Amino acid sequence: MSTTELTKTESTTELTEIVATTQVDNSAEEVVKNCENCHLPLNGPYCANCGQEADSKLKYFWVVIMHLLDDIFSFDSRASRTLWPLIFRPAFLTNEYFAGRRVHYVPPIRLYLFISIVFFITLKYFVGGDNNNVLNINDKKALITEVKDHIKTLKVDQAELENSPEDIAEGQSKTAKLTAEIAKFDSYLNDLNSDYSEGNNKQIIKLTRKLVELEFDKVKEDLPEDEQARFDALIASLLKEKSGESNTKNKKDLTIGNNEDGTMSFDFLSDESNNKLNNFTEELAEKGEKAFNTDTGPLIEQVIGKLPQLMFILLPLFAVLLKIMFIFSKRLYMEHLTVALHSHSFIFIAVLLSEMLDLLEGYLEATSPGLANFTGVIAGGLLIWIPVYLFLMQKKVYKQGYFFTLVKFGIIGTIYSMMLTITAVIAMIWGIMGT
Structure with a gap:
């Protein structure tokens, strides 16, 4: 080759x-x-x-989270073009969506899901902050911690007094008073730590909590005459409970029933169903009484944890209400649902911003009173803006006159308030049964 x-x-x-x-x-x-x-x-x-x-959705979890955050917070994303009109331009997003101009904005369901998740996650912290004084009294654990800290302070004062070169007689008198105070608060601590479910401990804990509240007021200044009389009456009631002289041992503070004996029954139900209903209400009353009289923290967390699920059910019902009220508008149900999604997204973000501004006002109050007042005015203005926004949104979407829009807005608001009340009651019952 x-x-x-x-x-x-x-x-x-x-x-x-x-x-x-x-x-x-x-x-x-x-x-x-x-x-x-x-x-x-x-x-x-x-x-x-x-x-x-073509792109697989099966990715690493953190990759998905980073893409989501980038989509939400990037100023070049649809979110940056969605939030401003959502807050300040009633019905703009909804009408744009109906007109088919959707690519520039976050879809209604995704917008609602993200805002509602952030809202309900932060809600329990704002509720705790807004009701701090109430929760400190209702929360048994917090109250016990407060009593323990006070006992430590008294013991430190007692040790310092024993080592001070004061007059012997005067020092002994002060030491005796501190010893008596320590013994009294030790007794309060024992009462608060007692088992709620045994005997008349429920009433003892309840009375002790009220007494400790007044005791801490006495530490700051002398009680007024009416408060002192209340304090003395509480002491007498507590002594009766401990001695067994009180007749409130088997008394229930919370009862749920429609009959004179406190039971619940309905004529249209069978005896078996009424027995089940009565057993449920008794269990609910017992758990509710314990939740309200001891530690409210778990109950609040349970109730807030149920609200997102219930609100997700309430949304389509609200859309049905809009469909009925605007039945001649020739709009499809999904269009009414879009109105509901945008409305609730706006309400959540407006309330969230208002709560954040209230929190900022509290921080600025001591250092910058003028700025704090300005922040408070903006927070209040946001809450006033909510009904105005919803009214304008309803008018611009359904294109009716001011009078008919106002009448329907009032009817929808009344019915929806009743729906929200029922939702809150269900969340409370669900939360109590979960504690």
Whole structure:
């Protein structure tokens, strides 16, 4: 074989190998780019046959979170073009969505889900902050901690007094008073730590909590005459409870029933169903009484934890209400649902911003009173803006006159307030049964 023929043979072999390799690579590439659902070749980000997206949703969790955060907080994203009109331009987003101009804005359901998640996560902290004084008294654990801290302070004062070079008689008198105070608060601590479910401990704990509240007021200044009389009456009631002279041992503070004996029954239910209902109400009353008289923290967490689920059920019902009230508007149910989603998203974000401004006002009150007052005015203005916004939104979406819009707005507001009340009651019952 000549050199020329040998060279041609080698070139042909190399070309064959390159073609074979290219075919293998192309085959592999075709396998990768086949639709995972119908297995047909893909020519873009979506399958032309079944419509499934080419990009897999099975990714690392943190990758998904980072994409979500980027979509929400990036100023180049749809979120940055959505939040401003959501807060300050009533019905703008809704009308844009109805007109088909949707690509520039966050979809209503995604917008609602994100805002509601943030709102309900932060709600329990704002509720705790707004009702701090009430929770300190209702929360048994917090009260016990406060009593323990006070006992430590008294013991420190007693130790310092014993080491001070004061007059012996005066020092002994002060030491005796501190000893009596320590013994009294030790007794309060024992009462608060007693088992709620045993005997008349429920009433003892209740009286002790009220007494400790007044005791801490006495530490700051002398009680007024009416408060001192109340304090003395509480002491007498507590002594009666401990001695067994009181007749409140089996008394229930909370009862749920429609009969004179405190039971609940309905004529249209069978005896078996009424027995089950009565057993449920008795259990609910017992748990509710314990939750309200001891530690309210778990109850608040339970109730707030149930609200997102209940609100998600309430949304389509609110859309039904809009459908009924605007039945001649010729709008589809999904359009009413879009109004409901945008309305609730606005309410949540407005309340959230108002609570944040209230919190900021509290921090600024001591250092910058003028700025704090300005912040408080903005927070109050946001709450006033809520009904005004919803009224304007209803008028611009359904395009009716001011009079008919106002009448329907009042009716919808009344009915929806009743729906919210029922939702809150269900959340409370659900929360109590979960504690």
